[in-house]
Amino acid sequence: MNNQDLYDFLRSIGACLHCCLRHLQGKGSEYLDVKKSLAQKEIKIEDNIHDDDTQKRLKSNPCTICLGLFQETIIEKIVHSLKTHPDLQKYDCPTISAAFSLPIILQLRQLIVWITLLKQFPGKYDQENPPDIPIKDCFRAIVNQKLIEVTGKPIDMGANGILITFEFQFENEHEILSKLTLVNPKYFKDRSQMSKKFKKEFLTRNAFDQNFIPAKINLIRFKEQYQVPPDIPSNPIEMTSVTVKGPIVFVAGRYCKFSRRLSQSPWVLDGRKVMEDSVQQYITEQIYKFFEVPETDITFSASGREDVDVRCLGDGRPFILEIPDAKKAQIPFEVARKMEREVNKCGKISIKDLQVVTRESTALLRCGEEDKKKIYRAMCALKVPVTDEIIKKLTIPDGFTVQQTTPIRVLHRRPLLVRPRKVYCMQASKSTVSDKALILDVTTQAGTYIKELVHSDFGRTIPSCKSLIDNEIDLIALDVMAIDLDWPPKINYDD
Known part of the structure; x- marks a missing residue:
């Protein structure tokens, strides 16, 4: 089997060019110009297909593997959402990244093609290792390029900038996936006996990847429930929502505590405050407005804690504020100093060295x-x-x-x-x-x-x-x- 044989076969069962390239192990930027990338792999793209009804459906219907995820209409919707989403203007962050919530039926479709290839090309593929590059990785390469073009912001793979989440769904997915209970009844029986956390979801993406591969399922039973090769879908996958979130910003500093009647965090007993204020309150009330988040959303943690009647002097105690969905990613030097001065006016505590730190560095607070x-x-x-x-x-x-x-x-x-x-x-x-x-x-x-x-x-x-x-x-x-x-x-x- 050569690349052309694989390409021709995938096209014959209704695979789009992107999914063909995935099975030819295309990487990263190769998906920005699929035809060029296929040509570089010496693939002849001309489809020598007959004009029968099946081939007409293959031409007009969504890809049998990705269900139309790579179609130009989907990409156009993404670009439109980037240009018009009202929440994007709320954030003052230098970088951007994307996340995707894809339906599990895409994994099922990939599994069907995997089983198909095992039979079509004996000895070429095995039952443990998928034959393709993951759909999400390839789709991310395309969307990331659009993010850069539309917003002008670089991609931050660490998700420290604006995070845009695209959610996709497929009609009747649950009905289609429910047949898996007949393919692997033991798995679903065991799952039903797990904690409530697992009972809420019929099946997760990770669970599918771990339990539904050719090596772990009865292929005869699988083929009784699902058509192999895959059937030609009538409806494409749909983008159902686009959400925009700011980064989780970590602000660190050190505090000194001068009062012997002040708790570190709010002290609540039976729903009532035991003490009127706390170290946490004095700090967060000067910071939450800058990041435009509810004060109650901020998580305060420190390197240990002193009792209410114990002072903390010297260089103070290191602390961290975890701020989700922050509208800004950094604190200008003078703004941070002003925050310190405002906190210090209370007379009960003082703070210094206020700064934005990386998520990775916060591990130092708990390490050892x-x-x-x-x-x-x-x-x-x-x-x-x-x-x-x-x-x-x-x-x-x-x-x-x-x-x-x-x-x-x-x-x-x-x-x-x-x-x-x-x-x-x-x-x-x-x-x-x-x-x-x-x-x-x-x-x-x-x-x-x-x-x-x-x-x-x-x-x-x-x-x-x-x-x-x-x-x-x-x-x-x-x-x-x-x-x-x-x-x-x-x-x-x-x-």
Whole structure:
């Protein structure tokens, strides 16, 4: 079998030029000029077909494989939608990309042709590897070129710019696909016993690709339900909707918290706010309007969290805002600085280093979470005067390991476990506030409960400051002094 033989056969069963090129392993830009690409593969495009009824239908009806997806009328509709869609003007983004929701019947059609080719060209194809380039890849090459021509924006394959989703449907698809239950009854029986998530959909695209290939189905049973080679379709595939979404923008920065009556995120109990405001609220209320999204759509996350009554000082705590469907992709330098100044006016928190970051870089916030070091300063109170001996016992420069049973105060939201945690260094000093108070500077592994490290939580943290000095000790005030994460990059405020 040579390329011409394959081409001629595909044309004889009603394949369009694009689908012929797919089966000839055409790549990327080759689909922008299909006839030229076929000629370069030494294909003679002239169709030596007879004028019988079947051949007339092949000429006038949609492609038997792609159901007319590559027809010029579809491409024209896409171009028209790009020129007239009202939402496109809402976005100030430098790049653009496309996504496609294609009906599963296209995969079924590809499977039918695959089975046809196995019989027509024995030994040329196998039952595990599809004989063609995926329809979506080829269609994307064509649409991407139209996106560039119409919008003047470059393509961002990472979907960080405007995302246009084109949805296609085919009439009576469900009725046609329902016959698959007779082809592979075991699969559908197993699926019906899965979670509710899977019960909602009759069949997904991924499930089709994994379970409906020649090697995994009964070909005799398949041919009893579907015509092989494929029948000539009467109706083409239809483009049913075009949606435009902005990118998911990630804004990072660092915050300091000066109040001992402020939660990191909104604290809601039984539908009512326990506290009026939060770190998250102070930050997002200065940012959501710029990106033109509802404030409630923004997701806030940070490198850990401090308790309501704990301050966060020093360089602050790294945080990220995830902003979906953002109308802008970047924050100008001066706008970001103005946002910082507006947040800082509240007096309860301050932020700095506000900037747009990539999705990939946000992994640094969670990467190696338990390996990070955090530095705390605690004001502790004793029932007896602080002596040099007490200071000496609580000064351990080489550190130690504690075993922390889940603290009583968080048992309602944390599993009951014993967690080993490393205290890298502990330094005690007398306080000038009272002779029964001391200052404790502690560097610990992230995830260490500092309050319990001090007072032992009724012996649930071993060892603790209480056990080290064999005396009652409690924590009066706690500050986070530093977090061992050099991210996001520092902003040069002199620019």
